[in-house]
Amino acid sequence: MKFQRILPKLLLVVFIFLLLQSVLIWHNYSQNVLLMEGEEYYVNLWYPFSAELVCDKEDFLKINGSILQGDNKQINLNNPLLVQAVNMGRANLKIKLFGKIPIRHLTVSVLPEKKVYPGGQSIGIKLRSEGVLVVGYNEVDGRYPAKESGIKKGDSIIAIDGIKVEGINQAADLISSNGKTGKNMSFKLKRDENQLTKEVSPIYCSNTNSYRIGLFIRDTAAGVGTLTFYDPATKKYGALGHVIVDIDTNTPIDISQGEIVKASIINIREGRRGHPGEKTGVFIEQKDIIGSIFKNTDFGIFGTLEKMENKNDYNSSPIPIASSHQVEVGPAKILTVVKGDNVEEYDVEIQRIVNKNTPSNKGFIINITDKELIGKTGGIIQGMSGSPIIQNGKIIGAITHVFVNEPTRGYGIFIEWMLLESGVFEEEELKKAS
Numbered sequence: 001m002k003f004q005r006i007l008p009k010l011l012l013v014v015f016i017f018l019l020l021q022s023v024l025i026w027h028n029y030s031q032n033v034l035l036m037e038g039e040e041y042y043v044n045l046w047y048p049f050s051a052e053l054v055c056d057k058e059d060f061l062k063i064n065g066s067i068l069q070g071d072n073k074q075i076n077l078n079n080p081l082l083v084q085a086v087n088m089g090r091a092n093l094k095i096k097l098f099g100k101i102p103i104r105h106l107t108v109s110v111l112p113e114k115k116v117y118p119g120g121q122s123i124g125i126k127l128r129s130e131g132v133l134v135v136g137y138n139e140v141d142g143r144y145p146a147k148e149s150g151i152k153k154g155d156s157i158i159a160i161d162g163i164k165v166e167g168i169n170q171a172a173d174l175i176s177s178n179g180k181t182g183k184n185m186s187f188k189l190k191r192d193e194n195q196l197t198k199e200v201s202p203i204y205c206s207n208t209n210s211y212r213i214g215l216f217i218r219d220t221a222a223g224v225g226t227l228t229f230y231d232p233a234t235k236k237y238g239a240l241g242h243v244i245v246d247i248d249t250n251t252p253i254d255i256s257q258g259e260i261v262k263a264s265i266i267n268i269r270e271g272r273r274g275h276p277g278e279k280t281g282v283f284i285e286q287k288d289i290i291g292s293i294f295k296n297t298d299f300g301i302f303g304t305l306e307k308m309e310n311k312n313d314y315n316s317s318p319i320p321i322a323s324s325h326q327v328e329v330g331p332a333k334i335l336t337v338v339k340g341d342n343v344e345e346y347d348v349e350i351q352r353i354v355n356k357n358t359p360s361n362k363g364f365i366i367n368i369t370d371k372e373l374i375g376k377t378g379g380i381i382q383g384m385s386g387s388p389i390i391q392n393g394k395i396i397g398a399i400t401h402v403f404v405n406e407p408t409r410g411y412g413i414f415i416e417w418m419l420l421e422s423g424v425f426e427e428e429e430l431k432k433a434s
Contacts, residue, residue: 032357033108034416035085036323043081043095043106050076051103057091061108085110111416111425115318118388118395119227120335120343123239124263124283125301127221127293130190130256131158131165135248136216140203146213149200151187154251157217158195159188167219172210175202179211190254221246221253224263224281226336226386228398229415230305231424232318237291238418240300240386241400242361258293258303264341271378271407279338279383298361299413299421300386300398312343315390322394324356324363324414332366334399336387338376346370348389350396351409359420361400362411379407388415 035041053063053073061068062084064075075081075095083093085108093106134155137147151157157165160174178185179202187198202211221244230237239260243252263281271277291305312335329352333345347370355363366389368379377384380402387399395415402410419425 031104031106033083033106033325034323034357035083035108035110035325036321037085037088037110037113039085039323039325041083041085041108041325043083043104050074051098052096053081054094054096055091057089060087060089060091060110061093062086083108088112111323111419114231114321114419114424116229116231116321116395116419116424117318118312118315118335118390119229119237119239119386120312120314120337120388121227122263122265122279122281122337122341122383123225123227123290124261124281125221125223125225125239125244125293126259126261126283127244127253127255127296128167128257129156129219129221130254131156132168132171132217132219133157133246133249133251133253134215135218135246138212138214138216140205140212140214143203144214145203146187146198146200146215149187149198151189151198151200151213151215152191154191154246154249156190156254157187158190161186162188168217171217175213176210178202179204185213218246218248224265224279224383225301226384226398227260228300228386228388228418229395231419231422234424235304235306236302236422236424237305238300238302238386238398238422241398241413241418242300242385243298244296244301253296255293255296258296258301260291260293260301260303260305262290262341265337265339265383268338268377268381270376271381271402273405273407276402276404277378277381277407279381281383295421297421299359299417300361302418302422314343314345319390320394321415321419322391322396323416324353326394327353327356327364327391327396327414329353330391331369332389332391332396334366334387334389336384336399338373346373350389350391350412354411356414359417361413361417363397363414363417364412366399366410366412368408374408380410381407 053075055068064082090109095104097103137144165171184199184201200213205212225240228238261283265279265281267280269278293303295302349367349369351367352365389397397412397415400411400413
């Protein structure tokens with residue numbers, strides 16, 4: 001009898017504990033949701049209660065079929081919440097239990113329906129860094145003047161004694177000529193996102209008959225990658241799906257100038273377990289620049305493409321883009337070049353969605369299933385980054401990384417993150433506003 005009297009109270013305590021625990025979990029959970037105009041998205045909460053929905057923007061979303069306007073909306077958490085994108089823009093949705101306790105915060109961004117050309121073409125990439133990049137140290141008369149002064153590998157030298165540095169020859173001339181004065185020289189550096197100044201005293205080098213500070217520097221980089229998309233409306237493109245880093249310092253290259261040219265693949269080094277493969281390419285028309293590069297970011301390189309020839313035999317016209325919520329585990333296709341400049345289509349499988357809501361170049365895991373491609377490359381290889389991925393007639397993303405110990409598998413980036421980084425949607429909003 002005593003247990004029967006205690007049982008209801010015990011159950012009530014357990015219920016309150018579970019409720020508070022779940023509320024705390026949801027209270028700390030904010031989510032970014034990216035949708036296309038007209039796209040639907042379900043939010044599953046599964047609480048046996050009603051709640052209040054608050055939105056900071058009117059006429060932007062439909063909730064359970066009704067357009068959100070003004071007043072807060074009462075919703076039943078026992079059923080999935082249907083969110084439908086109506087107009088371009090961004091809004092914040094807050095769901096409050098009993099009208100007081102926030103249990104979910106959604107930032108919903110609505111993008112316009114968009115069609116782009118999928119790429120697959122190999123491109124030659126030529127970059128000129130901002131200033132000159134420090135890639136190593138060199139001994140001068142038994143000393144390392146720049147290293148002793150605090151200049152590090154990966155730093156960019158952007159000015160010497162107040163003079164903007166445009167290239168390695170100019171930097172060497174400035175150091176040699178100013179070193180004759182016997183005074184310390186001022187080096188303006190960029191390190192990560194910060195700027196700083198270091199004072200260095202050059203040392204005379206009898207071997208070269210000049211003053212030096214003991215640095216190896218570089219101002220250009222070149223390589224071969226894959227074009228992901230081209231937007232005919234804005235002439236903007238995206239490629240690679242990841243940042244270009246300096247081979248010696250492993251730091252991202254800050255771009256002052258950059259261009260892309262046509263490239264042809266002349267050799268494939270197969271990928272094996274523990275040894276990534278690689279495409280070897282040549283710039284087939286170095287004088288025929290087809291585009292500029294204005295961004296080198298975690299999501300790829302971006303710029304303007306003056307012309308897009310050889311669109312590929314599989315997509316002669318633009319195709320729709322897919323949001324991350326439309327991407328499914330299952331079969332898909334990639335477009336890439338393994339010989340010459342011919343774009344070919346190969347079978348792959350989307351194995352797992354890793355991250356839909358946070359910007360990243362590792363959004364999902366892809367597995368190469370095409371036996372022909374595996375026979376030619378061993379799987380995903382360097383130079384394949386940026387190869388567009390097509391599923392259900394839409395471009396969903398691009399290959400970005402390979403699993404070194406499992407070369408048939410790697411990561412892909414969702415196309416929406418590349419398009420947002422390219423500035424394509426900003427131009428769409430400006431056009432719509434005007």
